[in-house]
Amino acid sequence: MASSVLYMSMSLDGYIAGPNDEPANPGGDGFGRLHEWISTPDGEYGRPDGPAGELFDEWNATGAVLAGRRTVEQVDHWGGGNHDGVPIFVPSHRPPGPSVANYPLVTYVSDGIESAMAQAKAAAGERDVVVHGGYTAQRALEAGVLDEVQIHQVPVLFGSGRRLFDVLPSRVELEIVRVIDTPEATHIRYRVRR
Amino acid sequence: MGRLIVSAQMTMDSVMDQLDGWFDPDTESEEHGVEELRAAQAVILGRETYEALSAYWPARDGAYAELINPIPKFVASRTLEEPLTWNARLLGADPAEAVAALKEQHRGHLLSYGCGELANHLARRGLVDEVRFWLHPVVWGDGVRPFHAGELPMRMRLIAATTFTAGVVRLSYQPLDH
Numbered sequence: 373m374a375s376s377v378l379y380m381s382m383s384l385d386g387y388i389a390g391p392n393d394e395p396a397n398p399g400g401d402g403f404g405r406l407h408e409w410i411s412t413p414d415g416e417y418g419r420p421d422g423p424a425g426e427l428f429d430e431w432n433a434t435g436a437v438l439a440g441r442r443t444v445e446q447v448d449h450w451g452g453g454n455h456d457g458v459p460i461f462v463p464s465h466r467p468p469g470p471s472v473a474n475y476p477l478v479t480y481v482s483d484g485i486e487s488a489m490a491q492a493k494a495a496a497g498e499r500d501v502v503v504h505g506g507y508t509a510q511r512a513l514e515a516g517v518l519d520e521v522q523i524h525q526v527p528v529l530f531g532s533g534r535r536l537f538d539v540l541p542s543r544v545e546l547e548i549v550r551v552i553d554t555p556e557a558t559h560i561r562y563r564v565r566r
Numbered sequence: 567m568g569r570l571i572v573s574a575q576m577t578m579d580s581v582m583d584q585l586d587g588w589f590d591p592d593t594e595s596e597e598h599g600v601e602e603l604r605a606a607q608a609v610i611l612g613r614e615t616y617e618a619l620s621a622y623w624p625a626r627d628g629a630y631a632e633l634i635n636p637i638p639k640f641v642a643s644r645t646l647e648e649p650l651t652w653n654a655r656l657l658g659a660d661p662a663e664a665v666a667a668l669k670e671q672h673r674g675h676l677l678s679y680g681c682g683e684l685a686n687h688l689a690r691r692g693l694v695d696e697v698r699f700w701l702h703p704v705v706w707g708d709g710v711r712p713f714h715a716g717e718l719p720m721r722m723r724l725i726a727a728t729t730f731t732a733g734v735v736r737l738s739y740q741p742l743d744h
Contacts, residue, residue, distance in 0.1 A: 421569065422696055423726040423738050429605065551729040 374496045375519040376438065376489060376512065378503040379431050380536055381406040381557070382523050387530035388506055398446045400533050406526050409556040423552050427522070427559055434458060435496025438488055438512070440505025445469065449478050455502065459495040463488035463508065489517040506536050513544055513564065521546065521562040568672030569695040570610070570665065570688065573602060574681035574712050577702055581709030582681060588704045593733040596630065598700075603633045606677035610657075610665060613643035615680030620652040640668065642684045662691045669693065686716030689741040697722060697739040 382388050383406065390400030399406075410428065412418040419428045437460045444450070444462055452475035454460060460478045462468070468480040481488035489512065492501045503509050503518060512518035546562040553559075575589065576582045603609075611619070616639070623634050639654035642661040650656065657664040665688055668676060678685055678694075688694050699712065713720060722739035729735050 422740075423728060423736075426601075426605070548731050550731065552726055553728070554726040 374435060374493050374498060374500050376493065376501040376503055376517060377434075377520040377522055378509045378512070378518060379522045380506070380509070380524065381409070381526055382536055383526055383528050383530040383533075385529045385531065386535045386537065387533040388536045389534040390530060391532045393534050395446055402530070402533075405528055406524075409524060409526065409554070420556075422554070424554055424556065424559070427524075427552065430500075430522075431502065432456065433499060434502040435499025436461065436492040436501045438463070438485075438492045438501055438503045438508065440508030441466075442507060443505035444478070449475050451475075453477055459492070461488045461492045461495075463511070485511045485515050486517055489515075506534065510537065510540060514541060516566055518564055520549070520564065523560050523562070525558045525560060527557070568607065568669045568674055568676050570669060570676045570678060570693055571602075571606075571696045571698060572678045572681055572685045572689070572694050573698040573700070574679070575599070575700045575702065576712065577704050577706040577709070579705050579707070579709075580711045581706040582712060583710040584706065588702065588706045590702065590704070590733075593702060593730070598730065598734070598736075600629045600633065602698075603630065603637070603677065605675050606637065607672050607674045608638045608640060608668065608676050609634070610640050610668070610676055610678040610684070611642070611654075612680045612682050612684035613641060613646060614682065616641045616643070616646075616650075616652075616654060619679070620650075620654070624652060640664070642687075662688060662693060665693050681712040682710070683715035686713045686718075686720070689713070689720060690717060692741075692743060694741050696725070697741060699737045699739070701735045701737065703733045 380388055390402040393400030409424055410417060411420055413421055419425050432455055434455045436458050437454055439460055439462055441462055441464045448471055462480050463485045464480050465482055472478050481491060503512055509518060545565040547565055548560060549563050550561040574582055577588050623631055636653060639652060640657050641650060641654050642657045648656055721742045723742060725740050726738040
């Protein structure tokens with residue numbers, strides 16, 4: 373059975389974006405620091421060796437993507453495909469922008485996040501659904517459709533920026549499933565209790 | 567360039583054999599073993615491990631058996647002759663040279679089980695990129711220990727520690743130059 377999983381690189385103080393996060397500066401100031409762990413042995417962005425590489429593979433083996441509108445518009449829907457060209461579902465009450473007509477894998481879902489997740493899981497089959505975007509992850513948690521959270525906890529204190537779970541309407545209990553401890557980051561996988 | 571991973575399941579007191587006695591499927595590690603094997607393109611074995619595994623797995627079914635039975639295997643042996651069963655071939659007179667060539671030919675993982683004389687030989691020649699010890703929460707007693715045949719000590723650097731909350735801890739090491 374497919375799980376819906378949020379993958380997020382995060383500073384120890386909970387930031388997933390630096391200050392001045394806007395379309396011209398996606399992720400805000402200093403955002404790259406959160407993704408330095410995704411480096412090849414040559415120091416390029418890409419699949420790391422060792423256990424961090426397995427995380428990279430897990431993330432790429434996804435069957436569908438559920439992504440927030442802000443996230444997809446910042447990168448223009450990844451040019452229509454992401455994660456090896458799997459379907460992308462975007463929960464949004466507003467109609468999509470004009471570029472989406474060119475992207476057959478991108479579906480805007482206007483009747484709520486539960487519906488968007490149900491469609492993503494159906495498209496993913498046995499594989500997992502990767503959730504992109506902080507706001508969308510919060511809505512998915514509230515709606516009870518987020519199954520797991522994979523945090524890449526980076527040893528840095530941002531001090532300011534945008535936090536992942538700033539305001540939630542109620543407490544959410546999590547269960548630790550796996551901890552991968554490396555010098556570059558501590559990767560903690562949680563299951564959401566319901 | 568492929569990466570060679572030596573992977574070994576063991577008890578807290580480093581016993582690798584007698585799995586029938588101590589391996590507990592409730593610790594979920596079977597699933598991790600399946601994922602590890604799924605990521606591999608070929609398997610590299612010493613003769614003893616080859617003989618033990620090829621006598622056991624062909625008659626089994628399940629996710630692991632479906633992967634381990636067809637995958638290409640390369641075996642180091644001074645005594646066996648081809649043809650081998652279980653989709654296996656011999657590494658030839660110089661296993662280290664043959665494994666170096668296999669690493670050149672593959673882009674993904676080569677997985678080695680057994681962690682005995684062959685693993686020791688390959689690690690000392692700088693051909694092993696990662697050593698994984700999967701520690702199970704049981705103390706067993708006498709048994710076969712990792713890298714038991716060949717020259718010791720072998721020093722390593724810890725590159726990651728993975729805790730699976732069902733009970734298994736996986737330690738990932740990089741062998742240092744010797």
